[in-house]
Amino acid sequence: MTYKSRSSVKPEAEPAKAAGTRERQLHGLSLLSLFLHSTATIQEMMSMLLEQAPAVTGAVLVYPMLVDRKRQLLCASILEGCTDPQLETAMDAYQEDLTALEYSLVRNPGLHSLLEVGEVVLTDDTAMLMDGVLPVQQRKAGEKALNIRKVALAPMVVEGEPLGAVAFFFDRPDVDVAMLELLVGHLTLALRALLVQDEVVRFSDIDPVTWLPNARYLKHTLENEVVRGGRYGRGLALVALDIDGFGAFNETYGQTTGDRLLRAVATTLAEAVSPPELVARYQDDDFIVLLPETGRATAVTITTRMLMALSQVSVFSGDEDAPPVTMSVAIACFPDDADTPRALLSRVLSDLEQAKRERARPQAKASDAA
Secondary structure, three states, rough: OOOEEEOOOOOOOOHHHHHHHHHHHHHHHHHHHHHHHHHHHHHHHHHHHHHHHHHOOOOOEEEEEEEEEOOOOEHHHHHOOOOHHHHHHHHHHOOOOOHHOOOOOOOOHHHHHHHHHEEEEEEOOHHHHHHOOOOOHHHHHHHHHHOOOEEEEEEEOOOOOEEEEEEEEEOOOOOOHHHHHHHHHHHHHHHHHHHHHHHHHHHOOOOOOOEEOHHHHHHHHHHHHHHHHHHOOOOOEEEEEEEOOHHHHHHOOOOOHHHHHHHHHHHHHHHHHOOOEEEEEEEEEEEEEOOOOOOOHHHHHHHHHHHHHHHHOOOOOOOOOOOOOEEEEEEEEEEEOOOHHHHHHHHHHHHHHHHHHHHHHHHHHHHHHO
C-alpha cells in the first residue's frame, strides 16, 4: 500500500505522556535545525542529520540522497565516510554499501513523481526506492533484519528546484508526517544555502571548511612577496604545520568533529598573526603561515607562540581527558633555503613530511613496547 500525505495522516488526541514525548521531539527538532543551518560543509550537515534525526523522528535509519541533474539520479554518495552506527547497521542488514547506490529518476517514475509533486510519500516497504537497484530477496532480507514496517520518502524541493530526497525507515506503523515535513524543510533550506556558498567558494580563494585563504591564494601571495623581497633585499619565512594523528582523530570521533578541530586550529593560527602575515589551509590538515620580512629567529619565536596557543585548543567542552592538539612543524626561509616561490614551498613541505616521520617514530616504538 502506498499513499501520499501532507495532511492525510493526523495524529489523534494524545495522552499527557505522548504530549510530553512530542514536546521533546519539537525541542530536539529546534536544536537540530540550528545545527543544520550552522554547518560549514554538506558532509558535516549530513553527518549531523544521521546522528540526531532518528531521535527527533523515531526512525531507525535516516537516508539522505542528493540529485545528480546531469545523470538524472538520486545519489547517496554524500554519505561516504560517515561513521554513523545506524547507517552501518543498515548496510550490514542489506549486505550492501548503501552510500554507493544510485536511484534512477528516469527508470523509476515513483521517485520522479516524488520530486515533481513535492509531498511526503508513505509506503509499507522499500520497494518504491530500491526496486531495480537491489534484488528483491536482498531488499526483503534487509527489511526483515531491520524490522521495517513503514518507509517515508520526503522530497527536498525549494522554489520548484529538486535538491534530493530523504528516506526514513521505521520499525513501527505510525509516522508523524508533520514532524518529517518540518525537519526536511529546515534541511532543504540549509542545504540550498550551502550549495550556493559552495558555488561561490569553488571559484574563489577561500577554503570552505575553515574559511582561511586556500592553497591557490597562498601561492599567488607568496609569488608577490618573493618578488618584493628580492627587489628590496628582505627575507620572508614559511611555517608549515600538520595536526598530529588527525586521520586517527577523524576515525575515532567522526568527520564532523574533525572539521570542528580544523576550524579551531585555523582560528587559533589566524589570531596569532597580523597582516601582512597570512595563514592558509594548504591541504587536508596542513596549514601554512606566510611571514613577510621575517628571519628564521623571529619565525621560530612566532611558531613557538602559535604552538603554545594550539596546545589549549579542544573541541570537547569539559572533557579533561581529551588529548591536547600537537603539531608537526617545519620552517623554510627566503632566500637562505630557496630563492623561488615554488622551491621555497617545496622545501617547507618536504621538511614537514620529515618532521611528521620523526614524530611518528617514537609513537610507533611506544606502541610496539606496549
